[in-house]
Amino acid sequence: MSAAKNLREKSAAAARISWENILTSLEEGVVVTDLQGRISFFNQSAEMLTELPASYALGQPYNSVFAKSAWVVDMVRMSEPPGQTGSRGEGDLARPRGRHVAVNLTVSPLQDRYDQFLGSIILLRDLTHRKELEEDLKRADRLSLLGTLAAGLAHEIKNPLAGIKGAAQLLTRKVKDDAGLREYAEIVVNEVNRVDVLIDQLLDLSRPSKIDFQPLNIHEILDQVLLLEQADAAGAGVEIRKIFDPSLPSIRGDRARLVQVFLNVVKNAFQAMNGQGALTVTTRIETDFHIREHGRERGKFIRVDIEDNGPGIREEDLPNIFSPFFSTKTNGTGLGLAICYRIINEHGGLIRVESRAGAGACFKVSLLVA
Ligand SMILES: Nc1ncnc2c1ncn2[C@@H]1O[C@H](COP(=O)(O)OP(=O)(O)O)[C@@H](O)[C@H]1O
Numbered sequence: 001m002s003a004a005k006n007l008r009e010k011s012a013a014a015a016r017i018s019w020e021n022i023l024t025s026l027e028e029g030v031v032v033t034d035l036q037g038r039i040s041f042f043n044q045s046a047e048m049l050t051e052l053p054a055s056y057a058l059g060q061p062y063n064s065v066f067a068k069s070a071w072v073v074d075m076v077r078m079s080e081p082p083g084q085t086g087s088r089g090e091g092d093l094a095r096p097r098g099r100h101v102a103v104n105l106t107v108s109p110l111q112d113r114y115d116q117f118l119g120s121i122i123l124l125r126d127l128t129h130r131k132e133l134e135e136d137l138k139r140a141d142r143l144s145l146l147g148t149l150a151a152g153l154a155h156e157i158k159n160p161l162a163g164i165k166g167a168a169q170l171l172t173r174k175v176k177d178d179a180g181l182r183e184y185a186e187i188v189v190n191e192v193n194r195v196d197v198l199i200d201q202l203l204d205l206s207r208p209s210k211i212d213f214q215p216l217n218i219h220e221i222l223d224q225v226l227l228l229e230q231a232d233a234a235g236a237g238v239e240i241r242k243i244f245d246p247s248l249p250s251i252r253g254d255r256a257r258l259v260q261v262f263l264n265v266v267k268n269a270f271q272a273m274n275g276q277g278a279l280t281v282t283t284r285i286e287t288d289f290h291i292r293e294h295g296r297e298r299g300k301f302i303r304v305d306i307e308d309n310g311p312g313i314r315e316e317d318l319p320n321i322f323s324p325f326f327s328t329k330t331n332g333t334g335l336g337l338a339i340c341y342r343i344i345n346e347h348g349g350l351i352r353v354e355s356r357a358g359a360g361a362c363f364k365v366s367l368l369v370a
């Protein structure tokens with residue numbers, strides 16, 4: 001085949017793909033404005049990012065569509081005459097329903113071959129998941145440093161503690177006829193038990209755990225956890241709603257470790273609701289495809305959402321709740337969620353939280369399908 005013919009065929013193939021299709025399918029949000037500053041193109045990703053339908057945005061002046069994100073309007077203005085300069089930036093994009101989204105913005109003047117200005121091209125890239133990933137890495141660093149420290153300390157404390165506990169138990173028996181002394185001895189035993197739990201949690205957080213992956217039925221695990229917790233005093237007055245998807249496939253996981261995760265999350269919810277309220281546990285196939293972009297394991301995920309209607313988590317606490325030792329409770333160790341985080345991470349999954357003060361908390365756990 002001649003080189004010329006080859007080239008002709010290639011350009012014919014290229015011509016069959018329209019520019020509009022390419023722009024529509026891009027993962028970046030693409031917005032094009034015309035000479036009058038009206039929006040003349042608005043692709044699907046732009047619709048998703050802005051939460052505005054193209055049918056609304058098309059024909060509207062860009063400065064009214066982006067009115068609540070002044071920095072975007074400023075950047076587009078710079079791309080217009082007389083300056084016609086392109087620029088890049090990062091910031092929050094306001095959305096109609098009030099939530100913001102972090103985006104990377106590239107604005108370029110759209111010119112014909114004689115440098116005549118025709119409008120502007122605005123490219124929008126979602127930064128949410130990059131931010132999550134950065135947070136994840138920072139947390140992993142903190143965790144491993146703390147873990148090493150904690151493991152050393154915990155080992156050192158474990159042995160003398162066993163001695164104290166044994167002695168205190170003996171003492172309790174010896175003084176059983178003296179109510180006053182017995183009370184003191186019991187305090188020692190109880191407090192030692194508390195330290196013991198703390199040390200076990202610390203070790204849990206730090207030891208490289210052996211994980212035994214099996215295909216598991218997630219509903220069985222959740223049922224077991226809810227049954228256990230409901231028997232507990234804190235859970236007695238809580239209404240539990242289960243919205244389980246019966247068609248869910250098996251997941252890949254370590255049974256004991258996952259029970260531990262859901263126990264921690266459910267316990268927290270019960271504590272937050274102070275024994276009164278409703279807990280909704282929902283399972284479904286994960287449809288948020290972003291999880292695969294995370295560069296972790298590829299595959300299908302299921303999602304478990306555990307939502308309470310307690311007081312929720314204050315915005316300033318949200319970045320900390322998965323960190324070891326962060327607790328807002330007088331008797332909390334702050335290790336529960338750090339352990340959950342670590343276990344879910346080891347499962348190649350994801351645990352996140354959504355919460356607004358006063359509106360309850362929702363923990364979202366994604367796990368790999370077996
Ligand atoms: N369901 C929830 N509602 C409100 N706050 C929560 C919830 N779950 C966790 N938290 C917050 O996260 C913190 C850390 O939780 P955790 O790691 O389990 O430690 P602890 O329970 O020992 O405080 C809690 O002290 C609390 O402030």
Ligand SMILES: [Mg+2]
Nearest residue numbers: 264268336337
């Ligand atoms: Mg806890």
